[in-house]
Amino acid sequence: MARSRGTQSRIFWGLVFIIVGVLVLLDQMGRVDIGYIISRYWPAIFILIGVSILIANDFKNTGAGLFFILFGAFFLLMQMRIFDRTVWHYFWPLVIIAVGIWILIKPAREADKKKIPELTADELRISQVFSGTSRRVESPSFKGGSVEVVFGSAEIDLSGAGLEGGKATLSLSVVFGSIELRVRPEWQVVVEGNPVLGSIEQKRNQPADADKKGVLLIAASVVIGSIHIKD
Secondary structure, eight states: OHHHHHHHHHHHHHHHHHHHHHHHHHHHTTSSOHHHHHHHHTTHHHHHHHHHHHHHTTTOSOHHHHHHHHHHHHHHHHHTTOSOTTHHHHHHHHHHHHHHHHHHHHHHHHHHHHHOOSBOOSEEEEEEESSEEEEEBOOTTBOEEEEEEESSEEEEEOTTOOBGGGEEEEEEEEESSEEEEEOOTTSEEEEEEOOBSSEEEEESOOOOTTTOOOEEEEEEEEESSEEEEEO
16 A cells, blocks of 8 residues: 555656646747746646645545645636635635634643653554644554644654554655654664655664564655654
8 A cells, every 4th residue: 555655646746747847848849838837827836735645645634635735726716817816805814813723722732742742552643734743652562654744843753662563554744844753773664755856864774684673664755845764
């Protein structure tokens, strides 16, 4: 499943770059005006990022992906004059209201996190948008899960965890942000992913076969961000 998501994400962005290359080539040939296309359809990049997030997460934890798709769709419809320009006057007040609600809710959420400093669940589910988080997992039978970061950061510490059956799969998705993952030195970490204007770095030595005590498979998706894996 993780390999399938990585392949789908690679195919998606490969097709995007092919289309962009064809448009640039046609512009050089005088067939299209690439400047006009960019100035009119620039919000489509947010839709593409949203679709990429959904693909990377197997269409689960859809919040961040749908946010980018709706954000891009709104401005694209504005650019195409399908929405009346007066809609813009209602958009920003709604954004301000949403920010106000988020400010009211955030302290309660942070207070809850302080009450539970260690996460002992067997699965990890994190979705951060415009914020950061730090989690430590100490479950002796960690099964994997997903971490999704959009315009934010996440620090995940698995150095005190054990792998159920000696193997687990963890999905990491980053858009305009970063994820720092700490693992046990005796784990073999297999990373599958293709960053787009970003990086995936594993700053650690893989254990020898005699010392290996588990395999962690990481399905990574990075768009203008970074993932760092270390002991």
